[in-house]
Amino acid sequence: MSNIKKISRSRIAYHILFWVLALTFWLFTMFVASSFKNIVKLEPVLMTLIFNLCFAAAVYFNLLVLIPRLFKKQRFFLYSVSLLITISIAAFFIDFLLVYPLQSFVQGEEYFQELTFFVWFNFAFFTFIYVGVTSFLSLMRELFVLQKISFQLKDIEREKLEAELKALKAQINPHFLFNTLNNIYSLTLDKSDKAPSLVLKLSDLMRYILYDCNDRFVLLEKELDFLNNYLDLQRIRLDDKIPVQMTVKGNANSSMIAPLLFEPLIENAFKHGAFGKMNNGFVNILFNFEDKERIELVIENSSESDWSQEDKKDSGIGIKNVIRRLELLYPEKHNLEIAEVDNLFKVSLKIDLS
Structure with missing residues (x-):
């Protein structure tokens, strides 16, 4: 139980660290962008939280639902389609939550439509990167755990085999000794x-x-x-x-x-x-x-x-x-x-x- 708790705590710590780094990166990016783009009137902190929440929703839906139920069961085509739909939906919500509130600040419908498609495409790309990186890290972690368990099982099996070999070899020693002592006893009787x-x-x-x-x-x-x-x-x-x-x-x-x-x-x-x-x-x-x-x-x-x-x-x-x-x-x-x-x-x- 103690090992399970340690593994759970380390996983939570790694997830927290990942999202802290992601939020820090995007906050810095939004503050720099806001100083050059006058059309963005929403606060950089609010913007960062909005699309990182959408990123997180796509990431954890992939890690907790798609990978266990589709990828690990080798249903790769259905997994790929579902992943693309998930990324598209996440990007759409980012587009909707960020761009539509900007209508009152942007002049020209054509410009707004171009901006909407541009935002959707870019955040679909970023969502794909998030999902890809987290999937890779998750699979590598599981591979490492499986490899560690495999080594432990091999150690246990080796110890079991060593014990069995020692027991088998131990059967030879007294058997050989008693037979030889019996022969010596027979010779001593005959002087x-x-x-x-x-x-x-x-x-x-x-x-x-x-x-x-x-x-x-x-x-x-x-x-x-x-x-x-x-x-x-x-x-x-x-x-x-x-x-x-x-x-x-x-x-x-x-x-x-x-x-x-x-x-x-x-x-x-x-x-x-x-x-x-x-x-x-x-x-x-x-x-x-x-x-x-x-x-x-x-x-x-x-x-x-x-x-x-x-x-x-x-x-x-x-x-x-x-x-x-x-x-x-x-x-x-x-x-x-x-x-x-x-x-x-x-x-x-x-x-x-x-």
């Missing part, structure tokens, strides 16, 4: 010598997640380092019994990417391609950076047809998370394809960085 190495790898991974992933985008090279550490951790868990390959084509250079975008897809491949029930499981990962303006990721892993419903549900959450983040971060600039044929599960992701 495996690999448990300390897993802890160190986990420490590096968590350092990246907690400190480097706070930004909306990170260097692609750092994300690849994170994934390499993640793969090393998985290899330790697998004891190299399952083939895990990661191939990188091209150079990541200084490209930026959303953090932890690929990890859920790769984790899903390990869950059902390496840690499933199949003895011949595999995970193949390909990153292609040969096109500097595009990232291509292809993940292929063995697939089991007898997944439990709980496994499928858990896997679907991670993929849905990735899909939603892609929609928010790379709208209309990504292509994600997921296919399962026989015992092969394939994920293909392309991201346009241009």
Whole structure:
């Protein structure tokens, strides 16, 4: 309410200022004219008030009636005709109120008729200028207000998206941490010598997640380092019994990417391609950076047809998370394809960085 009151007060102040300047200009003009024209016997102040009242009537009829009801509804022809009629009527009233009272002071009917037409034409022209200037100022003000509202809506939408992205990214951290801790717990139960190495790898991974992933985008090279550490951790868990390959084509250079975008897809491949029930499981990962303006990721892993419903549900959450983040971060600039044929599960992701 306070903002509305401020806007209303500022509008009133601008209108008052406009008419004060207009009256001042015309008063000065009338006083100068009256010193040279003896036929004008009416007071300059009265004359100024008369035709400025007619100007104001035309201006506010245009601003309050014609523009809202015709111009903004795109009825431009009817608006133009109505505006011309309004200007003509305003000029006629100025002509009538100013010139007809001068009949007793002007000698000669022909001269009076010429003066009448001259006054009407001139004040029609001035009325048109008043209406044109005020219409332009009004439309510019509305455009400015709409632009300001648009910026505010964009800020609100951006804040909403940022909050949603943070929530989506926050889902990854505990999910990843709990899975890794469960694996370390299993190794400690078996008194495996690999448990300390897993802890160190986990420490590096968590350092990246907690400190480097706070930004909306990170260097692609750092994300690849994170994934390499993640793969090393998985290899330790697998004891190299399952083939895990990661191939990188091209150079990541200084490209930026959303953090932890690929990890859920790769984790899903390990869950059902390496840690499933199949003895011949595999995970193949390909990153292609040969096109500097595009990232291509292809993940292929063995697939089991007898997944439990709980496994499928858990896997679907991670993929849905990735899909939603892609929609928010790379709208209309990504292509994600997921296919399962026989015992092969394939994920293909392309991201346009241009």
